[in-house]
Amino acid sequence: MYNEIILDHFRKPRNVGVIEDADGVGEVGNAVCGDMMTFYLKVKDDCIVDARYQTFGCGAAIAVSSMVSEMIKGKKIQEVMEMTHKDVSNMLGGLPPQKEHCSNLGIDAVKKAIEDYRAKKACNNTSAVQK
Amino acid sequence: MYNEIILDHFRKPRNVGVIEDADGVGEVGNAVCGDMMTFYLKVKDDCIVDARYQTFGCGAAIAVSSMVSEMIKGKKIQEVMEMTHKDVSNMLGGLPPQKEHCSNLGIDAVKKAIEDYRAKKACNNTSAVQK
Amino acid sequence: MENKRVYFDNAATTMVDRRVLEHMLPFFSEHYGNASSLHLEGIKAYQVVEWSRNQLAQLVQAQPEEIYFTSGGTESNNFAIKGLARSSKKRHIITSPIEHPAVLKTAQSLAREGFTLSFLPIDNKGIVKVEELESMITPNTLLVSVMLGNNEVGTIQPLKELSLITRSKGVLLHSDAVQAVGNMPVDVKDLGVDLMSISAHKFYGPKGIGALFVRKGTNLLPLLDGGEHEQGKRSGTYNTPGIAGLGKACEIALQEMDEFVPRISTLRDDLINKILHQIPEAYINGDLKNRLPGNVHLSLPYVEGEALLLRLDDAGFAVSTGSACSAHNLKISHVLKAMSTDVLCAQGSLRISLGRHNKQEDIDAFVQVLADVARDLRQMSPLYRASKEGDRHV
């Protein structure tokens, strides 16, 4: 069912983990739909300097989160915001049709984490101004 | 489908043939129903001294005619008239259900031949009286 | 006794080719996984399913997604006809009177549910009258089902011409190609059929496995509901050894078609000629040209088919009576009846179906024995005597 790229990422997922003092955290999915992903980002100069995640889900979900973590590391936030689930699926050599939705999850979680980072930054800036 | 007794009679039918100057001839069946049998009898002192037949039909029909020819040879006409198709089927060790009707044919042909013999005899007697 | 047998009943079923069996063997006790399982054992099984689907698609010039595996020709015919019937509001089916029981009885069972059946007439060579079709089609007509190669008299039906009509009328065309596929070139695109039934055991594959070709976009409901195998159209755990065997049989058939067809057709024509020359009053049923490569179907008046068969069996030749039907009590074949065959000829009919493993010497030996058996049985037939005396008993 899965190609070798997917299986490799599933077997040895890269960058798994939690960043306790993350600049942005994004979570998508839930247990009912069978997939859940939490992405943790460290950002410096509009650049993603570290990315970690936790994933509950099938082989595709795990491979997607691993691949996404590699794709975004070192990238500018603007570049990442332009990435699509198709890019992820392509990098993985194609997901089985019934697993395509998993590629959405990865990119969605990262974008949520970036929004969280921006919201926090906006908030901090406001605080700074108020200070 | 057929047991060894039937197959033996089918493979080596006894008493096949025609008696040109038969005392009685009986024919049953026709080509449409797929079976046809003609029995030829020689009778002496109310006893069947020779029996021959021709048969068009399946393995069972041939085996039945062969078995009937053996069963009736040397028998009193009265005895033969009391034979039933069940006797034939029993002597053959049992016919397959869809072939049971073949055992009727054999006994029916012989009885027809006996009737023919009786009719001819009655006729000859009448002729004799008239002579 | 057995070691000197000649098998001439290849239209009933064929010997599984050794190469086919070898290809099947690993899937019994080695790669025995369920093709729907995600583990290694499952993946190995899945791969052979898709490999075989490709082989069959190539053999009949279809797309792999248009192939649905079934348990054989009977299921394929039932699946096609009932599957269409239950997915449509149209209530009229046209078929032919010379179809295999798996089509005829299926159509009749739908007739009991309220469908109307019409039968395309047959000429006395055993070929449907194409020119009658157009006027039989009504707005209520769902389907025309006409076989490709007849299983008794071996005639090949003009599917291409039929499909020109069904297409122009917007009616579906199903063909029972169980006798044809693997035994002659078959191209679903060229024939123009929308559905086509296939069975592996008729071309050196295993029994219990077949397929239905369904042209993309054709709507039909499953006959076997369940775990949603085969795009949800045919459920049931994949019979992987069977499917592997079907695939290999297709591969071999495709490779050897160019050699097989002329060789077997030549043997067939030689057998026909020898029978006509050496056996008095023998008659060949069915068109001599539009004919399955291996089919010889003859009538020997004055004798009965089963008796002939059993005598030939004793002499080491496996043949069939005219009808391969398993209903032993059905005496006269519905095919011969539809062809208006004389009753006497229909009773004494014999099907000799040649196959991959038959040789010239088998043909020669057979004609000798057949001549003897025919003489012998005629000798004891009251109908023969009657005919020689010019009598009329029939």
Add this chain to the structure above:
Amino acid sequence: MENKRVYFDNAATTMVDRRVLEHMLPFFSEHYGNASSLHLEGIKAYQVVEWSRNQLAQLVQAQPEEIYFTSGGTESNNFAIKGLARSSKKRHIITSPIEHPAVLKTAQSLAREGFTLSFLPIDNKGIVKVEELESMITPNTLLVSVMLGNNEVGTIQPLKELSLITRSKGVLLHSDAVQAVGNMPVDVKDLGVDLMSISAHKFYGPKGIGALFVRKGTNLLPLLDGGEHEQGKRSGTYNTPGIAGLGKACEIALQEMDEFVPRISTLRDDLINKILHQIPEAYINGDLKNRLPGNVHLSLPYVEGEALLLRLDDAGFAVSTGSACSAHNLKISHVLKAMSTDVLCAQGSLRISLGRHNKQEDIDAFVQVLADVARDLRQMSPLYRASKEGDRHV
């Protein structure tokens, strides 16, 4: 990698027993005749069909005439339910929500034709509530269909108690016994079923062959119309190798039942105990006593079934996720849902089905690996982290 595999997916399908395969082999390329043919080749084929019919009849305590061969469990279920539905005027069917899709989807397809379905409730151990049945039966009820052994959680249903009710109400009882027959003692008389589905590949026979038991006097229409095989109830050229294999599998099952059941049950209980002791928060689904000898069905909260399966596959163990269903997109098993299993448990469920070839050392090795895999996947699960923090994400 392959040579160190442990196969724990015997509920999906089993390895064909070597003795079974040996019994099948001659019918491919040696005694390859059509069992309906009258010649020697046909008779040899016919004999094995009847031998196998007898073996199966003995295994389930039926009469040989009550056994109809099919292409497997899916066909048997479709044949039973559709065959009854089309032969009766009654329009109500009662089944259970934990049936195999081959029953559920069949019932649903009849519902689309106008049948009414009712579902017998299930308790949280996965057993039907017998006491509810009587009040569900109406004068319009044709059939109750409840499986014998569940294919996911392995529960054994109280058929005997159900049949007391169906009999007193004059309603027919069908049971999908595909998981049970050959793997535990099954007696149609004792159970009181009127129809029962059987599949050979679940007990070391080949795929693509099964049977339906139909109690004498029960009226049902064929699903496959055609050449009138099987008393006119199921047509199609006999799959003689498959049937031979089914027969041999029955013979072996009967001979070894007394040894098989206690041995496998002991392994099963040992595996259950080790899992419960060595893997935190693991949970066994389904009644622990009324259970198929080889079934272990567990939930591992916080992780997902497919990921578990693939990791175990990499480690050399073939298992199944909770549902053996081939619909890959169906995430939560309908069986676990009917048992009101917690969603988190349902997602991380695993079926380990033990079979004839499994050994104690396989169990011990497996528990080690399972503990590692569970720890590993939980480590990366946001749900696990959340639960340890006392958070509520679900």
